[in-house]
Amino acid sequence: MIDHIDLAILRILRENARVQWKQIGEQIHMTGAAVANRIQRLEELGVIEGYTVKVNEARIGNGMCVFVTVMMKDYKHTKFQEFIKGLEQIKEAHRVSGEPCFLLKVHVADHHELSILLDKILEFGHYKINISIGQVI
Known part of the structure; x- marks a missing residue:
């Protein structure tokens, strides 16, 4: 069972997955050891699936975000699905209901790189694109 303390721990970890257990404990009024036990339980339950790094794609040359x-x-x-798993430009892929079959979030350096990717996608189906003007949240 997930309670309000677990949710508070998850909120803190979402903001910074590198935060120390002791620091989390200070925010939620628990010991670092108690926080460690909670986190381990959340991992065992599959609530926490892993830890990752959030990369600013524009700063590494992939400033164009396209859906x-x-x-x-x-x-x-x-x-x-096998094809898209091998492409580093695709940051998210969702199989969706309705008219399209898949929704992809893509980061590329420029229009040329996007064009190459879209030509490869044409082998599987038709596509529509929306270019991100800026992320809101």
């Missing part, structure tokens, strides 16, 4: 909706030509969803 691509893909409508499959055939029912080759498995092959398409």
